[in-house]
Amino acid sequence: MRMSVDIKWTVFVPYNILVEPSGYLHGTISCKNKCVTLTSMTPYSCYSVSCDSLVGEWQNLVVRENIISLPICRDNRVRLVRQRNGDLKCYIIEEDTNGEKVACNCVIFNPDEMMSTYFLPDDGVGDNSAIACVYKELRQQEGDKPSWTLFVTGILWLFQSIGILVDNRLMNILGRQIVDSILGLTVMYIVMQEGFSDQISSSILTWADYVAEELSTLLNWLMGAPAGLKLNKQLTEFLGHFFLYHIYLWKGYLSIIQPILGSVIWYTSLLGILGIRAQLCLLQDIVSMMTLHIYCFYVYAARLYKLQVYVLSALWRLFRGKKWNVLRLRVDSAAYDVDQLFLGTLLFTILLFMLPTTALYYIVFTVLRFTVLISQSSLSKIVNFLNAAPVYSLILWILSHRTVAGDLQFSILSQKDTSSQDESVFTLQVCHMPLSKLVLKSQNPFMIKLSTGLSWRNLIGAVMSGDLIYPWVDMDSPKQKRQ
Numbered sequence: 516m517r518m519s520v521d522i523k524w525t526v527f528v529p530y531n532i533l534v535e536p537s538g539y540l541h542g543t544i545s546c547k548n549k550c551v552t553l554t555s556m557t558p559y560s561c562y563s564v565s566c567d568s569l570v571g572e573w574q575n576l577v578v579r580e581n582i583i584s585l586p587i588c589r590d591n592r593v594r595l596v597r598q599r600n601g602d603l604k605c606y607i608i609e610e611d612t613n614g615e616k617v618a619c620n621c622v623i624f625n626p627d628e629m630m631s632t633y634f635l636p637d638d639g640v641g642d643n644s645a646i647a648c649v650y651k652e653l654r655q656q657e658g659d660k661p662s663w664t665l666f667v668t669g670i671l672w673l674f675q676s677i678g679i680l681v682d683n684r685l686m687n688i689l690g691r692q693i694v695d696s697i698l699g700l701t702v703m704y705i706v707m708q709e710g711f712s713d714q715i716s717s718s719i720l721t722w723a724d725y726v727a728e729e730l731s732t733l734l735n736w737l738m739g740a741p742a743g744l745k746l747n748k749q750l751t752e753f754l755g756h757f758f759l760y761h762i763y764l765w766k767g768y769l770s771i772i773q774p775i776l777g778s779v780i781w782y783t784s785l786l787g788i789l790g791i792r793a794q795l796c797l798l799q800d801i802v803s804m805m806t807l808h809i810y811c812f813y814v815y816a817a818r819l820y821k822l823q824v825y826v827l828s829a830l831w832r833l834f835r836g837k838k839w840n841v842l843r844l845r846v847d848s849a850a851y852d853v854d855q856l857f858l859g860t861l862l863f864t865i866l867l868f869m870l871p872t873t874a875l876y877y878i879v880f881t882v883l884r885f886t887v888l889i890s891q892s893s894l895s896k897i898v899n900f901l902n903a904a905p906v907y908s909l910i911l912w913i914l915s916h917r918t919v920a921g922d923l924q925f926s927i928l929s930q931k932d933t934s935s936q937d938e939s940v941f942t943l944q945v946c947h948m949p950l951s952k953l954v955l956k957s958q959n960p961f962m963i964k965l966s967t968g969l970s971w972r973n974l975i976g977a978v979m980s981g982d983l984i985y986p987w988v989d990m991d992s993p994k995q996k997r998q
Contacts, residue, residue: 524607524619526551526593527649527943529626533597537575540593541568551593551607552649571595571607595621602930603940623928624649624943628920687957690906695790702794703787706780716777723769723805727762730808734758737876746872754876758812765808792898799894806887813884814983820877821981823866830863881978888984905957912953919953920945 527550532540538558544551556573571593594606594616605621629649706712738755740746772779786793803810832838833856838849851859911919928940948956977984 522549524549524551524609524617525622526553526595526605526607526619527622527624528553528595528605530623532556532573532595533575533603533623535573535575538573539569540571540573540595542570543568544570544592550649553593553595603928605940621940622925622943623940625945628945684957686907687905690910691901691904692790694904694906695792695901696788698791699787699789699794701787702791703784706784706787712781712784713777715780716773719776719801719805720769720773724766726806727766727769727808730812731759731762733879734762737879741875744871744875746875747869750869750872751876754872758815758876761808761811792901795894795898795901799891802887802891802894809880809883809887813880816873816877816880817981817983820873823870823873824981827863827866827870830859830866833859834863877981881984884984903954905954908953908957909950912947912950915947920947922946922948 532553532555535556536558538556540553541555541557542551542553551570553570554568572595574594574596576597576599592608594604594608596604596606598604603621603623605619606616607619608615609617706715734755738751783797784794786797829839832846833851836848836851837846839845840847908919922945924944924946926942926944928942930940974984976982
């Protein structure tokens with residue numbers, strides 16, 4: 516049997532009311548959530564009191580004054596009393612109790628703290644919670660006040676309408692752009708110093724020559740007996756000389772760009788006006804350009820390896836009397852002649868003995884390809900970090916500013932009179948969120964998130980089958996996409 520839980524009423528009291536003299540309480544009542552949100556207090560000395568927002572009575576017994584009767588209003592249901600010993604008592608009159616006072620929970624909070632943070636509406640407030648009623652009422656009270664920014668310019672009004680100025684994400688965007696521009700101009704100033712671009716050009720060409728010499732040494736090692744492996748001598752010499760010729764062409768390409776590389780670096784440093792992110796993207800392109808020969812070696816080896824694996828798998832099905840049905844994407848039975856089986860056996864034997872040599876070249880150039888991809892991925896990570904870094908929010912978080920607070924903490928306020936356990940008094944505080952959560956919540960709202968199809972499963976499958984590795988391309992098979 517499910518037992519019904521009787522939920523107590525909760526009264527949210529702004530802390531500034533507790534120091535005021537006795538008077539009338541104004542606010543809103545939510546019967547659905549059993550929540551009362553107090554917004555203001557009118558002293559008894561004011562004779563003109565509107566019953567529209569009147570919800571109860573506040574009695575401060577610490578201050579001696581004359582208490583007069585309240586006007587008769589339908590929603591006059593809250594009784595908030597501060598006793599002479601400093602204890603706070605809160606009662607509410609429910610409509611179905613014939614005027615009987617029912618003890619309720621009292622929560623003391625600071626409205627300014629709740630309204631100053633721009634993360635609370637996303638995390639700390641639910642649609643059907645008592646906190647949602649409080650935040651909604653405070654937001655409505657703030658909206659009733661005139662804001663001079665609405666009359667300064669229509670652009671500010673537009674941003675405020677779509678909520679960018681409210682949650683300070685626009686300040687994060689401006690902060691990122693300022694830091695990006697400062698770093699970009701700094702790099703541009705350094706590169707444009709006299710002779711510095713020529714030094715960078717000389718270092719790049721020296722590094723490119725060193726890589727070419729090391730590749731030549733590696734190919735000469737593979738053309739022999741690498742690690743004691745017995746390879747196909749004719750095939751390994753053919754592949755080795757083929758790749759050595761491409762290295763020779765690459766050195767000729769370097770000699771062509773050597774006179775103009777320094778000037779190209781000097782003029783491209785002007786991209787610092789756009790920020791350091793543009794310069795990092797240009798650096799990615801330079802890395803791709805200077806490792807073009809490694810990419811070509813990888814493509815040649817991968818295509819050759821994939822062709823051999825494909826032919827070997829087809830010949831292996833031929834031995835078992837099978838064939839691949841391209842229409843139904845499955846393996847079906849098939850009948851072969853003796854001549855077909857003989858030719859298939861001959862080709863299978865030749866390709867099988869050539870596979871270790873091809874696989875060795877493929878593995879070596881795949882490792883080099885991964886090295887280049889790791890360097891490019893590191894630059895991409897830096898650019899993405901600069902695109903998403905919440906500079907303004909991070910500064911506020913370091914300064915412990917309440918604007919970047921986003922978690923709610925309730926604390927029990929001790930009372931001197933502990934005889935009554937029916938009501939409890941709490942304090943509501945807005946606390947600072949962890950740094951990781953701050954970075955996640957402060958992401959650039961205008962940044963497009965690019966989804967990649969590369970995963971460890973797809974990566975291993977692509978390496979084993981000889982498919983070309985492009986991290987920015989979805990590598991799922993056509994069969995998986997149809998499903």
